[in-house]
Each structure stands twice: as C-alpha cells, then as structure tokens.
Amino acid sequence: MKIGIIGALDEELIPIRALSSHLEKIERGQRTYWHGDMHGHQVYLTRCDPGKVNAVIATQQLLDFFEPDVLFNMGSSGALAPNLEVGDLVVATDAIQHDFDLIGWGMKPGEILFDVVTKPETGQLGFTSRHAFITDPKLTDLAFETARSLTLDEINGHKPAVYKGRVVSGDQFISSVEKAGQLLTTHNALAVDMEAAAIAHTCEINKVPFLCVRAMSDKADHSANVSFTDFLVAATDNYGKVFDKIIQQLGK
Template sequence: MKIGILCAGDTEVVPFLRMMKHCKATKKSMLTFYQGQLEDIEVVALFSGVCKVNAAIAAQILIDTYGCTVIINAGTAGGIDEKLEIFDTVISTETAYHDVADDILTEFHPWKDSIYFKADEKLLEAVKTVIAKGNLNNRVFLGRMITGEQFIENNKREYIAAKYSPLSVDMETASIAHVCYVNGIPFISIRTITDTPDRSGISEFEKNCKKASQISANLVKSMLKEL
C-alpha cells in the first residue's frame, strides 16, 4: 500500500511534512511531491493549489507517476450544516460538485448512476475505529461534502444547503474523488472546519487554517495506524 496525501494549500500539508520520516522531495508539473514514511506506511504528500483542476492534476500524478494505491484528501473546509463548529472535522461519506450540471456525470463520462462519489468503505471503517477509541480532542462528523470553484458567501450557502444537505463545502474534494473513481483508487476526505455560517469569510479561514490543518493531519495519522 502506498498512500497519497493531497492537500490544497501549503499550510495544510506542513503538519504531514513534520510527521514524515525519510522525506525527500521531487518535482513534476510545477508541483513538489514529498515521499517518505508515516506510521510505517509509504506516503507521498503534496499541496496542489486551490481549485478542482489543480487537485485533479495532482491526484492523477500521484496515481500514474508515484504509484499511489490510496488517496486521502486532507486539510480544511467551510461548514454548511449549522451543527458544525470551527475545528470540528468532517469525514466524507460521499461528495459531489455544486457547480456542475446534474446530468454531466450521468449522461456522459463516467456514466455514473448518481452525482455522488462514495468514500471507500475500508477507509471509513478505519476512521470509525479511531473515533470509537475516544481519544480525539475535537468533534468528528461523517457525511456529505460538496465542492465548487468559489469561496462561499451566505446566500450561496443557503442554496447549497437546500439542494445537497452537506456538512461542508470546499474547492477540491469532488474532483479528487472523481479522479479516484475513474482509476479505481480508494479515496476519503478528512477536512477540519475553518469557518461557519455564523463565523464566515476569508478572514475566519485565514485565522483558523493553521490549527485546523493540524487537527486534520492528526486524525489522518491516527487513521493510518488502523490500516
């Protein structure tokens, strides 16, 4: 097993680089890939840059060039569900795009039965085992993540909440899940909340990103122990 850990931003990947042993960096397609070991598992970590296409490029390279057999998307997200608080963590059970027409993925490649990309069941079970042990310092929720190419303001939150009933929203998860789906690669996303409907805006994200990234990374590390 070789695991790709894909983050959107540089702040999100830093905790993983501190955790990894025997880390070496290589470059491809203007991205830096960090290869090493984490919990005695071979991993390749990087930040792709924000947005769907950047994340998809990175995911395909992790599979084709670095031979990753599992991909974990880690980092931060905006909360949509009102029960979420800043520094809660969301685990994807499924994910979809909020800015792609509903029939694009069902009527055309990859001809899915629904708009949702499911998380891998074995990876979900590993996360559930971590949660059941009760050693976490922050709350964790399993549910739906939604992805789109914009930072969400309050009026857009209402539309997304009404149509998709997600826990969180971000700019990359569904595109990574999409790449993993067509390649037959197990995938899961683990993202910690930086902003909520009550505490929204880019300033909230920037203020909370570093701590949220560390919380997400800690949970990923605990999950790897269970694999």
C-alpha cells in the same frame, strides 16, 4: 502500502511531513512532491491549490507517477449544516460537484455525464450519469472512529466534534448565507469546498480508494470570529493526529 496525500495548501501538509521519516523532496514538472515513511508505509504528498481543475491535475499526476494504493485528502471547508462549529471535522461519505449544472437536460443539480455518444439509429445523445462520488466505506468508518477517539486541539475555546456525511465542491468561494442555505437544501451536505468532489471523481475513474477529512473554517451563518491563521494552526495539527493514527492502523 503506498499512500497518496493531497491538500489544497502547503500548510495543510506540514504536520504530515513532520511525522514522516526519511523525508525527500521530489520535483516533477512544475509540481513538488514529498516522499517519506510513516509506520512502515510509504507516503507521497503534494499540494494541488484551490479549485477542481487544479485538484484533478494534481491527483492524476500523483496517481500516475507514484501509483499509491489509497489516496487521502484533507483541507478546510465551509460549514453548511447550522450545528457545525469552526474546527469541527467532517469525514466525507460522498461528494458532489455542486456547480455542474445540466438541469435543463432534466438532470439533478451536480449530476455528471459519462460516455456521451450520438446513437446512429436515432440521432439522439446517449449517456450514463453519476450524481455523487462515494468515498471508501472502510477508510471512512476508520477515520470517523479514529477522529472521535482522539483529543483534538481546541479552537477559540471549542473542542472540535466529528461528523460523517456529504460534502459538495465547486469553483466558487461561498461567502453568502443564502448560497450556503441553498447548497444545504439542495444537496443535504454538511460542508462545501473547492476540491474534494473532483478528487473523488478522479480516484473513482482510477479505481483508487479515497478518504476525505475536512475541518470547518467558518460557520454557515458566518457568526464565528476566528482568524484563518489561528484556525489553520489548530486544524492542521488535528489533521496530523488523525492521519497519523489512521496510517498506524492500516495493513501493510
């Protein structure tokens, strides 16, 4: 099986690269990819950088160049649910682009349009729509059970818990408690980031199964005092453990 893996930051890919054998660096255009073997599978990794457009470009290029059978995404997210602590993992069940706004057209917050055409008989716009992009159910269940079975590195004395639920994404860094509360209320999401929904959207269009695992880098009320560097060291090690175990369990 060929597995594509995308992270927003290069640091998030380091533990996966460390677990890969026969690692090689591949340059395509302005993007760097890493190719290696893990438990009999071929893995292809790349950094997308923050933001939905960056995420879509990186995802589509990886799919076009290497044709993976599945695509995994990991990274940091902001907690929206008040019970989440720094370091907790969220395995995404679905993802919404929270900053896509056609409420004025009578759409739900985050609802996306497709196949927009003008109907010649009426002169009115016709379209289909999609609100949430669903992750692959089998991969999601496997990741959730796998992560819960592992001993994860503590962060600031907290042993990370594992949750399963919705994430939302947008081209915004959410830094206010009020905005986080609005996203929680509007979308009933556990966490917010800047890439996952765009990657999920791209994978669905290409009919490639998608898995997303996110670690919380801050609490919804911003009360936790953990440096991002300390968080990233432990979180990326936890990503490595989870993805290594998942890949061991995948069929050839």
